[in-house]
Amino acid sequence: MNPILVIAERKITAPGKLNPASLEALTAAQALGEKLGAPVVAAVLEAGESGCAAECAARRLERVLVARHPLLGAYSPDVWVQALVQIITPLQPSYVLLPHTYQVRDFAPQLATRMGAGLISDVTGFNFASTPPRFQRPMFQGKFTAEFGFSGEGVPGFCTVQIGAFRSDQAAMGAQPAPITAVAVTPEPSRLEAGEIFQEAKQAVDLTQAPIIVSVGRGIKEPKNLDLVRELATALGAELAASRPICDAGWLPMDRQIGSSGQTVAPKLYLAVGISGAIQHLVGMKGSRTIVAINKDPEAPIFEVADYGIVGNLFDVVPALIALLKENPA
Amino acid sequence: MQADVVIVGAGPAGLACALHLARLIDTYNQGQPQGALSKENIYLLEKGRALGAHQLSGAVMDPRGLRELEPGFAADAELGAIPVQDDALLLFTRDHALRAPITPPPLHNHGNYIVSLNRLAQWLGAKVEAAGINVFTAFAGANLLFDGARLTGVRTDDKGVGRDGQPKSNFEPGYDLQSPIVVLAEGPRGSLSQQLIGHLGLRGTNPQVFSLGVKELWELPPGRFPKGRVFHTLGFPLSTDMYGGGWIYGFDDNRVSIGLMTALEYRDPATDPHNLFQQFKTHPYMRRLLQGGELVRYGAKTTPMGGWYSLPPTAGDNWLLIGDSAGFVNSQRLKGIHLAIKSGMLAAESVFEQLTGRGSLRDYPQKVAASWIREELWPVRNFHQGFEYGLLPGMANAALQMATGGRGWRDPLPTVSGPDRLIKIDQLGDRPFELVPDGKLTFNKVTDVFHSGTRHEEDQPAHLVIGDWDICNHRCTIEYGNPCQHYCPAFVYEMQFDDNGQRKLHLNPSNCVHCKTCDIMDPYRNITWVPPEGGGGPSYEGM
Numbered sequence: 042m043n044p045i046l047v048i049a050e051r052k053i054t055a056p057g058k059l060n061p062a063s064l065e066a067l068t069a070a071q072a073l074g075e076k077l078g079a080p081v082v083a084a085v086l087e088a089g090e091s092g093c094a095a096e097c098a099a100r101r102l103e104r105v106l107v108a109r110h111p112l113l114g115a116y117s118p119d120v121w122v123q124a125l126v127q128i129i130t131p132l133q134p135s136y137v138l139l140p141h142t143y144q145v146r147d148f149a150p151q152l153a154t155r156m157g158a159g160l161i162s163d164v165t166g167f168n169f170a171s172t173p174p175r176f177q178r179p180m181f182q183g184k185f186t187a188e189f190g191f192s193g194e195g196v197p198g199f200c201t202v203q204i205g206a207f208r209s210d211q212a213a214m215g216a217q218p219a220p221i222t223a224v225a226v227t228p229e230p231s232r233l234e235a236g237e238i239f240q241e242a243k244q245a246v247d248l249t250q251a252p253i254i255v256s257v258g259r260g261i262k263e264p265k266n267l268d269l270v271r272e273l274a275t276a277l278g279a280e281l282a283a284s285r286p287i288c289d290a291g292w293l294p295m296d297r298q299i300g301s302s303g304q305t306v307a308p309k310l311y312l313a314v315g316i317s318g319a320i321q322h323l324v325g326m327k328g329s330r331t332i333v334a335i336n337k338d339p340e341a342p343i344f345e346v347a348d349y350g351i352v353g354n355l356f357d358v359v360p361a362l363i364a365l366l367k368e369n370p371a
Numbered sequence: 372m373q374a375d376v377v378i379v380g381a382g383p384a385g386l387a388c389a390l391h392l393a394r395l396i397d398t399y400n401q402g403q404p405q406g407a408l409s410k411e412n413i414y415l416l417e418k419g420r421a422l423g424a425h426q427l428s429g430a431v432m433d434p435r436g437l438r439e440l441e442p443g444f445a446a447d448a449e450l451g452a453i454p455v456q457d458d459a460l461l462l463f464t465r466d467h468a469l470r471a472p473i474t475p476p477p478l479h480n481h482g483n484y485i486v487s488l489n490r491l492a493q494w495l496g497a498k499v500e501a502a503g504i505n506v507f508t509a510f511a512g513a514n515l516l517f518d519g520a521r522l523t524g525v526r527t528d529d530k531g532v533g534r535d536g537q538p539k540s541n542f543e544p545g546y547d548l549q550s551p552i553v554v555l556a557e558g559p560r561g562s563l564s565q566q567l568i569g570h571l572g573l574r575g576t577n578p579q580v581f582s583l584g585v586k587e588l589w590e591l592p593p594g595r596f597p598k599g600r601v602f603h604t605l606g607f608p609l610s611t612d613m614y615g616g617g618w619i620y621g622f623d624d625n626r627v628s629i630g631l632m633t634a635l636e637y638r639d640p641a642t643d644p645h646n647l648f649q650q651f652k653t654h655p656y657m658r659r660l661l662q663g664g665e666l667v668r669y670g671a672k673t674t675p676m677g678g679w680y681s682l683p684p685t686a687g688d689n690w691l692l693i694g695d696s697a698g699f700v701n702s703q704r705l706k707g708i709h710l711a712i713k714s715g716m717l718a719a720e721s722v723f724e725q726l727t728g729r730g731s732l733r734d735y736p737q738k739v740a741a742s743w744i745r746e747e748l749w750p751v752r753n754f755h756q757g758f759e760y761g762l763l764p765g766m767a768n769a770a771l772q773m774a775t776g777g778r779g780w781r782d783p784l785p786t787v788s789g790p791d792r793l794i795k796i797d798q799l800g801d802r803p804f805e806l807v808p809d810g811k812l813t814f815n816k817v818t819d820v821f822h823s824g825t826r827h828e829e830d831q832p833a834h835l836v837i838g839d840w841d842i843c844n845h846r847c848t849i850e851y852g853n854p855c856q857h858y859c860p861a862f863v864y865e866m867q868f869d870d871n872g873q874r875k876l877h878l879n880p881s882n883c884v885h886c887k888t889c890d891i892m893d894p895y896r897n898i899t900w901v902p903p904e905g906g907g908g909p910s911y912e913g914m
Contacts, residue, residue: 143540181507181546182530263870289829289879301821302829302881320821342810 044080045070046134046197048125049097050142053116053238057091062140064209066202067100069164070138071213076169079135082106084128084224086121088114094221101215106132108226117231118148124226125152134197141201149201158196161189165206176200246296251280253310256299256326258284260315260336260355264292270314273359276366279312284322300325315355318343335359374412374550376722377525379512379563381417382426383488383708384694385556386495387440387715388722389415393502395723408726410503414548416527418511418885420906422496425558425885427586427670427914428488428708429618429628431455431480431601435743436712437491441498445484450494452484453623456599461656463607463617468656477703480601485620485628488708489911509906512563513545515553517570522689524549525563528905534830552722552732553690556715559673560887561696562901568683576680578788579698580755581673582615583888585648585860586630587819588622588668588913589661596621596660603705605762608650613637614758614765617651619660626667626913629657632705634676635789635892636759640854641802644888645671649813650806661812669819670914671860671886676702679745679752680783686721686735693718699744703751703769713744750777756784759792790894796852816862820882824910825861827881827903834880834903835863835889842897843876851894858892860884884909 047070049063067083074081080103085094087109094107108128112120125148129137139145141163153160161176168175168188175188176198191198248254255274261267267281274281281297288298299306300322311329316322318334318341326332327346334347335355344350351358376392378385393410400407419425432452437444444450458480460471500506513528524547531542555564559581567573596619604617614634621627631651633644651657675681675698682699685692693699693714700707717738724730739745750772757768757779772779808815814822837843847853848866853876855864861882869875885908890900 181510182543184505184507295829302826319817321817324821 042077042079043133043135044082044103045074045077045136045138046129046132047081047083047138048145049083049085049093050140050144051085051087051091051093053144056087056114057093059093059096060140060142061209062142062202062204063097064100064212065204065207066138066140067097067102068207068209068212069202070136071101072207073136073138073167073174076167076174077135082132082134084108084125086113086124088112095218098219098221099214100219101213102219104220104222106224107221108224110226110228112228112230113226115235116144117233117235118151119233120228120231121148122152122155123228126155127226127228128224129156129197136198136200139199139201141203145201149199153199156196157193158199159191159193160199160201161191162201163203164200165203178203246280248280248282248297248299248304248306251306252308253277253279253312254282254299254306254308254326254329255279255312255314256282256284256316257287257293257314258316258322259286260317261287264290266356267292269356269359273312273314273363273366276363277310277312279310282306284316284319313343313347314359316343317341318346372546372548374414374524374548375409375726376413376552376554377512377548377550378413378415378554378556379525380556380558380561380694380696381415381419381422381496381499381506381508382492382556382558382694382711383436383495384696384711384715384718385415385417385554386492386499387436387712388554388556388693388718389413389499389504389506390495390502391440391716391719392722393499393504395719397502399723399727411505413504414550415499415504415506416510416512416525417506417508418528418902418905419908420509420910421493422506422508423489423492424508424910425908426488426492427672427909427911429584429586429620429630429705430486430488430708431620431706432484432486432491433704433706433709434482434484436709436716440712440716441495447494450486451490451623452486453599453621455480455483455485455601456597458601458603461602461604463604463654463656465607466655468604468654478603478705485599485601485622486708487622487913489914491708511902511905512557513902515563515566515570516547516549520571522553522567522687525553528902530904532831532904534832536832539830551689552725554718554722555690555692555696556694557696559675559695560890560900564692564696565890565899567690567692571687573683575677575683575698576783577677577756577786579675579681579683580634580636580677580786580789581891582632582634582676583644583671583673583858583860583886584630584632585645585671586628586669586914587648587666587822589627589629589664590667591625591627591661591664593625595625595664596627598623604651607654608647609633611762613642614762627660627664629661632674634758635673635858635888636792638792638794639799639803640793640796640851640894641857642854643803643805643857645816645819645860646806646857649808650804652812653806658812666814666822668824668912668914669814669822670909670911671884671888673887673891674707675700676755677786678702678755679748680756681786684736685739686732688732691718691721691732691735699748701747701751703754710744710747713742714739717742717744752777753779753782753784756786759786790892790896793851793854793894795850816860817882820861820884823861823884824912825882825884825908826910827883827907829881831904833878834883834901835878836899836901837876838895838897838899840876842895844874847895847897848874854892854894855889855898858888860886860888864889881907
């Protein structure tokens with residue numbers, strides 16, 4: 042009986058550990074293997090011994106294949122595809138399961154195409170009522186569940202498993218550790234040069250926790266003038282925030298935006314610099330305990346919610362404020 | 372993906388088509404133990420995040436259409452249709468409101484109903500889903516699929532595309548719905564309808580012309596304006612060389628729908644329909660009406676006004692144009708909902724006949740011509756065009772065409788596309804008056820947009836496609852003074868100054884209320900409105 046292969050993935054930020062999504066894919070592979078009466082094999086790609094193979098081997102598997110090669114340290118799609126083709130071809134699995142991670146989305150289509158095989162992505166379940174089994178995935182943003190099957194002979198069916206569709210803690214443990222066997226792979230060096238690893242800023246700044254916020258709007262005119270306001274924020278010990286046009290223009294990141302399409306804050310002190318006070322902004326900050334506004338337009342709506350208002354040119358007022366603060370540190 | 376029928380747009384036309392089609396299929400299937408037709412592959416696409424989200428109208432509805440589709444609607448508390456109790460035409464001068472002694476017959480609304488189109492769409496939509504047709508909200512029809520001149524289907528919008536055009540982490544490509552039958556019910560100036568019209572070179576006798584309606588829903592002190600009262604206004608703030616008028620409709624719960632329609636045929640490119648509506652509210656009559664009241668909701672939408680002669684061909688081998696996308700509106704009575712519903716029902720019949728091999732979509736125009744749609748629209752075929760010459764000549768023509776079964780003083784009376792009537796600013800004298808909003812009775816565009824519930828995914832490409840930015844930044848500034856900053860009721864278009872003091876167009880696409888005015892009125896045809904990522908746009912609760 043042809044085995045079911047599950048490809049494990051190491052965590053990008055902690056390469057010695059498994060990405061938990063791998064165990065979810067392993068759970069799925071075990072479910073598929075049990076129904077088909079097929080053994081389940083896991084594969085790990087690494088440059089040096091990482092402990093990931095042992096982590097897999099603790100689960101109920103026929104065995105764990107480890108491909109160890111210097112080029113398998115940092116990820117690159119072409120190296121991964123070469124190595125996996127060399128692992129998959131002699132094994133002849135009926136299905137290859139991978140977790141639906143960013144990394145897998147990058148190389149899996151290439152891998153399947155290289156092997157002339159089909160790929161069903163983002164699978165949430167199986168329909169075992171039919172033979173061969175059907176693979177389920179959402180369509181139309183979850184309104185439909187579609188069922189897919191593989192056609193064609195002699196090639197495995199590739200499928201990526203939706204994150205969270207299966208539970209990593211439901212992967213059956215083995216009575217004893219599964220045997221770990223080495224697999225030789227001979228990939229060519231990648232033709233791609235990896236850049237710096239990009240991590241989406243996970244709320245680098247939580248404005249809702251800041252007791253003092255200095256917020257800047259269109260009145261600032263140019264991005265280079267932000268330094269002036271930053272200085273004010275530093276002098277006050279405040280966080281820097283902005284209205285939508287500033288973030289829209291990319292002068293400050295989106296996580297600094299206050300308003301109906303940004304964050305809602307209620308700090309002890311909110312200092313609005315060069316912000317007119319459009320209602321979309323006001324709804325994001327009008328709960329602040331004390332609001333101070335600086336704007337050269339006396340009719341600016343921000344003055345309706347401000348406790349203290351300075352009608353003046355911010356380029357005059359802000360430096361004066363900074364000077365005052367420096368003379369009288371809190 | 373293979374589909375049997377794709378209907379784009381869940382407004383009154385699209386919903387009526389889907390509901391009537393489902394019923395035709397159910398009846399047919401009862402007599403067909405084998406060979407039953409499936410409803411599973413009928414797709415109704417709606418770009419709004421929920422049914423009714425993008426539906427906006429005054430509205431006073433002639434019950435004729437809905438009575439055919441849903442005979443018991445008048446008593447349905449869910450729908451909340453309010454029978455019209457009294458109606459009048461008010462003539463606004465700058466300081467006075469004069470009630471016209473006789474309400475012109477086309478504006479007689481006895482027997483009609485005040486409805487919220489948003490609520491009607493939700494009400495009908497629930498019936499469509501109960502009838503077994505899948506409604507896909509938050510899915511826009513983004514592109515038509517063609518094989519040469521043959522329409523083969525509809526592609527839905529890509530999800531998760533970033534501002535830079537690159538896929539984001541939640542990217543999902545649109546679905547190619549291959550379908551032998553596509554019904555376009557997108558409302559006025561539909562984006563796919565425009566693609567179809569362009570690709571196939573579809574022409575009516577006259578080009579289509581539009582009006583922009585700007586509306587606010589207000590809550591008033593109890594008893595201020597009775598439920599069921601329908602007032603229309605002429606005059607202030609529109610000058611006699613402009614066509615349009617205002618409305619005040621009494622809803623229940625002390626709510627009143629007020630608005631101003633401005634024909635998108637004005638001469639001065641600095642004309643600002645949103646600002647004209649704010650001025651409308653400063654008329655002493657309106658000021659008294661709204662005293663102590665509160666703004667609840669805002670919205671804006673265009674309406675096709677060209678009538679029978681502006682209808683393009685409405686059927687091909689694989690497609691139908693229905694509702695406002697075709698232009699089924701009686702501009703004399705200011706009514707289109709009943710025509711949209713009827714056009715949808717007739718479309719359902721044609722679709723059903725094509726599915727069962729008993730007929731073809733090509734029979735649709737004959738069905739329309741044999742129905743009360745033509746019976747109603749034919750006598751007013753020359754009504755709107757007369758107003759091109761001014762309010763008084765227009766009224767004279769209106770009277771003449773009423774007396775001559777629609778012929779008027781010329782049949783067909785030609786019309787010119789709205790933007791072609793704009794006069795270059797170097798030939799104009801005084802610029803139009805611009806009201807500065809007070810924030811209590813009158814509001815600026817940004818504040819009004821907030822009250823339309825408009826939301827869009829911010830990180831997506833701008834859905835206003837500018838053909839040539841140089842035209843916007845140079846030629847248009849000189850020739851027309853960038854009318855986009857005036858005609859857009861949502862402050863999407865902003866002229867800013869860059870470092871060298873040069874004027875530069877800046878877009879705020881997430882303010883867009885999907886009214887289509889920019890697509891219609893740009894003098895260089897330089898702006899193409901395409902649907903933003905599905906789900907974005909206004910939220911017209913109660914509108």
